[in-house]
């Protein structure tokens with residue numbers, strides 16, 4: 001994995017609070033910050049994050065608990081200079097089943113953290129992690145930060161609400177906010193059954209015919225070490241407070257082509273079987289990032305190729321015998337559950 005930790009030497013001995021630091025992107029950020037010698041406090045309720053993702057890393061205090069716990073958050077924020085807020089419910093299909101919970105975590109708990117951060121006068125940066133999903137399907141490509149926002153899932157709506165809340169708190173209370181909108185990330189320590197571990201997982205199970213949904217949708221793929229670097233850089237970069245910045249690679253791959261690349265890397269010959277029940281009710285056709293602003297303001301660009309990143313992801317899944325939750329259906333159970341109760 002490429003690493004650019006020397007560029008984070010300014011964070012040596014600095015206090016950094018990271019929410020969701022045991023998760024997929026969070027654990028890579030923890031690793032990069034730890035190598036830079038930062039003093040890291042993590043709040044994580046371990047709902048999807050794993051302690052083993054940060055095991056052995058130096059300079060870490062893990063507060064196991066929920067972001068909605070006001071006292072815990074107050075304690076965690078005390079004396080922090082830098083905050084990175086990643087904790088969220090991130091898996092879109094889950095939001096069809098639990099839309100209220102997505103707003104509880106992605107919006108209300110975010111407000112809880114931001115209000116505590118406003119009171120802690122030492123905070124120099126509050127880097128809030130949004131998502132490219134807030135854009136909805138592309139009206140033009142690549143998509144810059146001025147692209148209209150028409151979210152296609154309650155997850156995406158909750159992420160849009162979350163970033164608007166922190167931006168408004170920045171304007172009202174001078175919270176030093178930077179909003180990062182990552183596009184699809186992949187790599188070791190993935191916690192959710194996103195499309196890449198799904199494809200690798202089906203091949204590892206020995207399937208010759210992969211069962212997939214919409215194979216024509218295109219996603220912009222960024223290796224997790226690059227995403228993490230794009231999230232840490234705003235902590236140490238001047239002139240970025242109040243900015244919203246895309247972090248994505250502009251390398252869009254259709255799911256059917258992804259299957260071809262992965263199966264070739266794994267030396268397996270596979271076919272695709274379309275399962276209509278896997279189609280998302282309101283899918284996003286294409287997300288392709290214009291990372292010009294990240295490049296101008298942060299000096300960021302992707303460093304890891306898709307093939308190299310996929311090789312590291314496959315190796316991690318094979319070595320750790322990773323099996324993510326198998327597919328349970330995209331369609332919402334909310335209506336049924338709701339009707340049952342009333």
Ligand SMILES: NC(=O)c1ccc[n+]([C@@H]2O[C@H](COP(=O)([O-])OP(=O)(O)OC[C@H]3O[C@@H](n4cnc5c(N)ncnc54)[C@H](O)[C@@H]3O)[C@@H](O)[C@H]2O)c1
Pocket residue numbers: 019020021022023024025026043044045046047048049050065066067068085086087088089090105109129130131132159181182183184185186190191192
């Ligand atoms: N992975 C991607 O491709 C991607 C793309 C765009 C945006 N994002 C955003 O990046 C962030 C991290 O996503 P990820 O893919 O690493 O997911 P993840 O599920 O691995 O990480 C989320 C972390 O937050 C923790 N968490 C969840 N709810 C919590 C709560 N109430 N209190 C405390 N901790 C809680 C989880 O245990 C986990 O460690 C999210 O905000 C997500 O919306 C991810």
